[in-house]
Amino acid sequence: MTEEKFDAIVIGAGMAGNAAAYTMASRGLKVLQLERGEYPGSKNVQGAILYSNMLEKIIPDFRDDAPLERHLVEQRFWMMDDTSHVGIEYRSDDFNESRPNRYTVIRAQFDKWFSRKVREAGATVLCETTVTELARDTNGRVIGVRTDRTGDVILGDVVVLAEGVNGLLGTRAGLRETPKPETVALAVKEMHFLPEEVIDQRFGLKANEGCVIEAAGTISRSMAGLAFLYTNKESISIGIGCLVSDFATTMESPYELLESFKNHPSVQPLIAGSEVKEYAAHLIPEGGYKAIPQLFGNGWVVAGDAAQFNNAMHREGSNLAMTSGRLAGEAISRVKKRGAPMTKENLVLYKSMLDKSFVIKDLRKYKDMPALLHTNSRNFFTTYPQLLSQAAQNFMRVDSTPKIDKERATTAAFIKARSRWGLVSDAVRLAFAWR
Amino acid sequence: MTIAVTNLRVEDKLYQNRYVVDSGRPHIKVRPHQQPSANLYALTSVCPAKCYELNDEGQVEITADGCMECGTCRVLCEASGEIEWNYPRGGFGVLFKFG
Numbered sequence: 001m002t003e004e005k006f007d008a009i010v011i012g013a014g015m016a017g018n019a020a021a022y023t024m025a026s027r028g029l030k031v032l033q034l035e036r037g038e039y040p041g042s043k044n045v046q047g048a049i050l051y052s053n054m055l056e057k058i059i060p061d062f063r064d065d066a067p068l069e070r071h072l073v074e075q076r077f078w079m080m081d082d083t084s085h086v087g088i089e090y091r092s093d094d095f096n097e098s099r100p101n102r103y104t105v106i107r108a109q110f111d112k113w114f115s116r117k118v119r120e121a122g123a124t125v126l127c128e129t130t131v132t133e134l135a136r137d138t139n140g141r142v143i144g145v146r147t148d149r150t151g152d153v154i155l156g157d158v159v160v161l162a163e164g165v166n167g168l169l170g171t172r173a174g175l176r177e178t179p180k181p182e183t184v185a186l187a188v189k190e191m192h193f194l195p196e197e198v199i200d201q202r203f204g205l206k207a208n209e210g211c212v213i214e215a216a217g218t219i220s221r222s223m224a225g226l227a228f229l230y231t232n233k234e235s236i237s238i239g240i241g242c243l244v245s246d247f248a249t250t251m252e253s254p255y256e257l258l259e260s261f262k263n264h265p266s267v268q269p270l271i272a273g274s275e276v277k278e279y280a281a282h283l284i285p286e287g288g289y290k291a292i293p294q295l296f297g298n299g300w301v302v303a304g305d306a307a308q309f310n311n312a313m314h315r316e317g318s319n320l321a322m323t324s325g326r327l328a329g330e331a332i333s334r335v336k337k338r339g340a341p342m343t344k345e346n347l348v349l350y351k352s353m354l355d356k357s358f359v360i361k362d363l364r365k366y367k368d369m370p371a372l373l374h375t376n377s378r379n380f381f382t383t384y385p386q387l388l389s390q391a392a393q394n395f396m397r398v399d400s401t402p403k404i405d406k407e408r409a410t411t412a413a414f415i416k417a418r419s420r421w422g423l424v425s426d427a428v429r430l431a432f433a434w435r
Numbered sequence: 436m437t438i439a440v441t442n443l444r445v446e447d448k449l450y451q452n453r454y455v456v457d458s459g460r461p462h463i464k465v466r467p468h469q470q471p472s473a474n475l476y477a478l479t480s481v482c483p484a485k486c487y488e489l490n491d492e493g494q495v496e497i498t499a500d501g502c503m504e505c506g507t508c509r510v511l512c513e514a515s516g517e518i519e520w521n522y523p524r525g526g527f528g529v530l531f532k533f534g
Contacts, residue, residue, distance in 0.1 A: 036522055038455070042530040043504065107534035128526030148524050166506030168522060179510055186507045188483045190448070191533045235533075244510050248477040255445045255483060278533045279448035281483035281505040 006032045009156035011131050013040035015318045016304025016325035017162030018114040019058050023329025025123035033123050036130040041111025045282035047230050050105045051319035058326050067109040069232035070210025071100030080217030081389040085266045104210050104230050134173045142299030158342035165283045165305035176293030183287030187241030188254045192274035196234050202270055217385035219261045224377040227261045285310040289367035296347040303328045313366045320359050327353045368433040383417050445485045449501040457527040461499045464519045471495045474511040503529050
C-alpha cells in the first residue's frame, strides 16, 4: 500500500466523511477512507434526524434502499418545570408527502448503508484502522497519514479530516484547537424498544409517521441544555445534553439527568414498559459561527463536527456535516480536474463554496446565540420555564379568584423574578441574537 | 427481558453496550498526582460511563473499560496534562449497535 498514492484520503466514516468520499469517488477520484470502528457507524452517535434535502444532493434516490425509520409529521417543543410542561407543537398532514422532508434514522444502520454506497462508487474503505498521525513534508504540507496498522505513510494528495467533534489528528497537528468545555455539549442517550403499534398509539401516529419532542427547562438543572425524544419504528431514542463547562461546574451526573428526564411525569408514560438496549454518549459542537476553525490548508480540509458545523438553535448537525463533506469533495474534484495541486491557494474553493451555502449563512445568523444562552443559562433554562409553567397553571386552574387578579399575579411573578429591566433586556438580547 | 425504566445504575446501562476491550492497553491514562484539580475531580461525576473514581488517598483513578469515547475528559483535562487521551486501536473500544 505504501507504493500506492491516493487522490484523497478521508478520515472517518460518519456523515461528513461518507459524503466527501462518495462525492469524490463518484467523480472518478481514487479515494481511501479510513474508519477506526469495526464497521462504519460503530463509533457514531446521533439522535437521529435525517434531512432529505441534503442527502438528495448526494444520493437522489436514497429512499429506495436507505434504512429509514419514520418520516416526521409532528414536532413538539416543551418548556418543562419539575411537574409540568408548556408546549408548542406543530403537526401537519402536508408532511405525509411522496418525498418526505425529515426522517428518524438509527445511525449505526444508516452509516452502514451510506458506506456501502461509498464502496459502490469506487472508494476503498478500510475499517478497524485508527489513523495515528498526519504525515507532512518539510514545508509542513500534509502528504498522507500514518495508521496503527503499519508504520508506513499512506500517501494522498489531500486529506479530508472528517474525524468528528473529538478528532485528534487535526488538533494534534495544530491545524485547529481542541474544543473548549464552553463550546461542546455532552449528550447521553438511550434506545428504548417498544412494539411499533404501541409507539403509534402513544404518539397518535400511523403508517410510519414519526414525532419529535425537544424539551428544555428545569430538567437541565440550570445548565444550558436540551432533552430530546425521537420516535423510530420500533424504538424511542431519548437523551439529554448540556454544556461540558456547565457539567464541570455543577458536577451533575449525565446519567442521573437522563433518569430524571425519563421519570418526568410528562415523559414516563411515553416510554413505560420499554426495553433498553443501548446507552451512548457523545459530544456535540455548540460554539457556533465563532468557533469555526481554519477550514483548509496545504494538503488538507476539515468538515462536519470536526469543523464545529452544528446549528444548535435548529438542532441540525448531520445535514451540515453532509453538506460540508459534499462541498469538500466537489471542491477537491474541481481542483483535481484542473490538474492543479492541493494547496491552500486552491483549496480555498471549499471555503468559498461553504460561504455561499446554508451552512455558513445559518451559523452566521445565530453567531451571538451561544454566548447569550450559555452565559444566562439559569434564566433561560430554569427561571423562565418555571414562570411560564406557573403562568399557564394560573390561567388554567379555575377558582374564585377574579381573572384580573390572576393576571396581575402572573405579571408580578415575572417582574419579581427578572425585574422590569431584566425582562426587557432579555427580550432585546434574544431578538438581536435571533435576527 | 423488560427492565423497569426507573433506578438504573450506570453499570446496568453499560452492560447493554458492546465493547471489545484492548486488554492491557488503556487508551486513557491519568497522570500521577497528589490532589486532583477541580476539573479532574469533576470527572468522578461528569464522566457518563463513570470511568473515573476516587481512591482511598483522594486521587482520581480511571478504569476505561466502559468508556464510550465521548471525549468529555479530554476536553476538560488534556490541556493541563492531567490525562493522556488516545483513541483505542482500530476495532477496539465501544461498538455501538444503534448509535
